[in-house]
Amino acid sequence: DAKTTQPPSMDCAEGRAANLPCNHSTISGNEYVYWYRQIHSQGPQYIIHGLKNNETNEMASLIITEDRKSSTLILPHATLRDTAVYYCIVRPYSGGSNYKLTFGKGTLLTVNP
Amino acid sequence: GAGVSQSPSNKVTEKGKDVELRCDPISGHTALYWYRQSLGQGLEFLIYFQGNSAPDKSGLPSDRFSAERTGGSVSTLTIQRTQQEDSAVYLCASSVNRGRNYGYTFGSGTRLTVV
Numbered sequence: 001d002a003k004t005t006q007p008p009s010m011d012c013a014e015g016r017a018a019n020l021p022c023n024h025s026t027i028s029g030n031e032y033v034y035w036y037r038q039i040h041s042q043g044p045q046y047i048i049h050g051l052k053n054n055e056t057n058e059m060a061s062l063i064i065t066e067d068r069k070s071s072t073l074i075l076p077h078a079t080l081r082d083t084a085v086y087y088c089i090v091r092p093y094s095g096g097s098n099y100k101l102t103f104g105k106g107t108l109l110t111v112n113p
Numbered sequence: 114g115a116g117v118s119q120s121p122s123n124k125v126t127e128k129g130k131d132v133e134l135r136c137d138p139i140s141g142h143t144a145l146y147w148y149r150q151s152l153g154q155g156l157e158f159l160i161y162f163q164g165n166s167a168p169d170k171s172g173l174p175s176d177r178f179s180a181e182r183t184g185g186s187v188s189t190l191t192i193q194r195t196q197q198e199d200s201a202v203y204l205c206a207s208s209v210n211r212g213r214n215y216g217y218t219f220g221s222g223t224r225l226t227v228v
Contacts, residue, residue, distance in 0.1 A: 034216065042222075047216075099161050100161070
């Protein structure tokens with residue numbers, strides 16, 4: 001399985017964009033990049049996923065580099081409620097045990113007032 | 114319901130007792146997963162159910178752990194003869210299918226404390 005590297009923690013001012021990086025230099029061609037977050041005392045929450053094109057939804061944007069070895073999750077206007085641990089995960093499109101999500105330690109994003 | 118429901122939300126049990134944890138997935142979701150999160154650790158895969166197929170039990174840590182999914186809906190995770198190292202948050206998730214192109218929806222978990 002491809003592994004991901006994320007900074008252990010980041011700070012962001014409320015109302016500003018939060019840019020969370022993730023390195024996945026050994027990603028395979030059939031692997032997607034997924035982002036989840038976990039707010040304290042809650043289960044993980046799916047945010048977004050992508051293969052090679054940039055993606056945007058109501059929660060965030062995902063920017064994947066052309067070589068697919070890294071990506072950035074962007075929260076355009078961070079709020080205090082966005083304080084959470086953010087996990088970057090790679091998993092195969094299909095086959096084998098692609099349902100086994102491998103969560104690393106993630107990035108603790110703290111949004112400050 | 115709108116989300117994945119787990120019960121109880123908290124459970125304190127004595128070492129050696131058996132416990133049952135329940136998960137109600139989102140209606141129509143054919144795939145169901147159990148994960149475990151120990152204090153300060155990442156999520157650990159336990160078991161996966163998909164429709165009527167045989168479950169993938171490869172993540173269960175010992176034979177004291179078992180899980181069922183009745184009628185393709187509700188699932189129960191049972192831990193027999195609990196040990197202190199079983200203390201963790203047990204998370205259930207469901208998805209529309211195998212999850213190939215979908216995110217999983219997680220419940221809020223059951224916090225199990227073995228004393």
